[in-house]
Amino acid sequence: MPMVLDKDVREKFRRSGFTLTSQRRAVLDALRGNKGHPSAEDVYLSVKKSNPRVALGTVYQALSVLEEIGVVHSKRWADSPARYDLNLEPHLDIRCRSCGAVSEVPNVGLVDLESDIRQNTLYEVTRTALVVEGICPACRREA
């Protein structure tokens, strides 16, 4: 249940000066419909269903705009394209290095972490992402 409401999105577009085009809305809808952590390619395929004329480059550009205005979030694991999601609550995802599945790790306190970071650096922090890798139970059994 991502907390990304249309009203907030419109507001963020307005403030940023970017325009909320149909393609960008479609990318957003694709992310809404995909509870996992789709790659740009996944989003592209999803968007293509409703609008077969979109180009992959447009999806990349839309994702980058959406991330810049703070509506989507990206994470990069090794050996995998970047993955995107809408959930802007700080949360923790783990990726299986064998099968590539991504799932969420619950109950990990990240709340204080970001403010801790801001207090200990002179940088203006724009993005944080905690990347965790492992072997999922299913793949462990197979090994």
Add this chain to the structure above:
Amino acid sequence: MPMVLDKDVREKFRRSGFTLTSQRRAVLDALRGNKGHPSAEDVYLSVKKSNPRVALGTVYQALSVLEEIGVVHSKRWADSPARYDLNLEPHLDIRCRSCGAVSEVPNVGLVDLESDIRQNTLYEVTRTALVVEGICPACRREA
């Protein structure tokens, strides 16, 4: 002051079954000599000084072996090649999205985080990396 002693390294190579070749040792030395967070290319250039015949691919392979046996650590920021370091204490690096500089954020409590993670997932955790981006003071002044 990386805590990476030759003795530990040899032990880890022995246990893993990989062989400690001169190229791999050179990669390790390059990381020792570079206190920052060099990319594979940086390491390559550094290694080349003592052995001009090494190939970039070899550096990548050496880094991946060294990471697998737990001697080096990699992090991936957006818009930047992967960066490697020797410091295996969990620590926090921030990268300036404008000039690319990487520096460390001190005094952030990451100690409990990893055990917290392990307790809340069925995955066998093999790697964690906290990736933070921002604008460094120098670049902020210029903007």
Add this chain to the structure above:
DNA sequence: CTCGCTATCAGGAATGATTATTAGTTCGAT
């Protein structure tokens, strides 16, 4: 020491994700 075995290496080509380019299109403001 020498043969043969296996892991590794150098060099370069190939891959795959992402970005840049360019010409055309849409959209909002006038």
Add this chain to the structure above:
DNA sequence: ATCGAACTAATAATCATTCCTGATAGCGAG
């Protein structure tokens, strides 16, 4: 309706990283 800025589609280009091939090196058995 007109104009200009922002956006898009399509494709080419880029860059990090991996893969492939034949050559080497190191090691154990004899």
